[in-house]
Amino acid sequence: MALLTTFFAFLYHLPRVYKWLLKPYYVASFLLSVAFLVVRKTPGICEHLSSQREDGNSCDFDWREVEILMFLSAIVMMKNRRAITVEQHVGNIFLFSKVANVILFFRLDVRLGLLYLTLCIVFLMTCKPPLYMGPEYIKYFSDKTMDEELERDSRVTWIVEFFANWSSECQSFASVFADLSLKYNCAGLKFGKVDIGRYGEVSKKYKVSASPLSKQLPTLVLFQGGKEVMRRPQIDKKGRAVSWSFTEENIIREFNLNELYQKAKKLSKGRGEKAEGCPPVPDESEGQPETQGEEAESKKDK
Template structure:
């Protein structure tokens, strides 16, 4: 997972409606469970407790696995909430299917009304409009190379990878190599200009394009125009290899 310490970021989560509503929904189960204890038979209570323990243990195992595998806290939190919803629905269904239906409706409302926040720190990357990007690419006094992430923060995939450019820019930016992000959610008309489809089924968000003196030399994911884009899992080390960031940094340091 990313090296950034999560605690400051977790403090901000309290003020985010997405996380606050999820917390209140999960916490409500304890209230319902406590209220229903006296109405349930001892045999049913023992069976329910057994299922709750199983759900908690399975949830903890999956959480540990995701903690090791995920590169960002945004992706880890998204997966953790997904598993928590599944286990809560399963346990609620054992208690009463009406309760499970209420939670299903509640999570649907949260999905419609709120959105998981993206990582906001830019590192050494620049947040650009399409016009600013075009100006920077065509000016002769800027960096030779620009690696630009085109994203739309209405996409959960973009949110999960939203800290990659910040981390990469801190490690690899120099006078010869700059990083930037363009939010196509704010500028959808620019998507066609850069050959990016905003359709979810096409899997082209986020798209990373490397420009060399204003000319596109590489992009990820690569697009087969006779089919839809390939959609491999985006990881920082994959981006490093694809755009040869280590080699380019060595070339810059050695003066080549």
């Protein structure tokens, strides 16, 4: 049953996957991921490679290469169990495929290994994953505007994402956070983002580590009256981030978004604003939320 679900989910997202693969970043990632397979199987090249096969066939995988590829597949399956978006699934496959390619090329020939590793470093430095550019109701803060906006109206609840553009986890989460903002944004419940990779002072003030080794990205913080009420992931006594899955269901449950949304609608009525200004809660309406032009403006600091 699980295999059927995965298969149908893949078919459902297939057009979207094709769209990603046509982007330069994913095209280059795909080519790097299959580089060893191409070298090992291409006639005219594979005949000059070394092999540990008993039959001496250098155009087929030897037993050690098969072991490495099987180990790679097991790691990808384990990592993808915690992936929440298709982007994360694809990203995990590309990442560990490149790691396996490095090992396989170095094992085959040190010169090939160094060449492939150099290509990966150049790719990492010059190619960045495409950023999410879909619809959203999100306010983008800078280090100068964040505190002012959070304290502007004590009745407004803010859910703020602390992110960094270089973080693959943040990039994968972008579409999830955008969808939540489309469904729940209202006069009394708003969504914001701040790039702590760019604004280091914000990172220090709110104690969200921007280190590449940090497990705190992304971090979601709920502010009420300008004060922090809760955050995910939580930080333990040793200062380490507690593992938490950033799925839409988890966020709705942990942050009580449905309850916050109902309070936000009351705030809208109290201000004399039209109730239609708030999109319907997904559980309470079968239709898709209507977007309002004024609220839909995303103020991104360049």
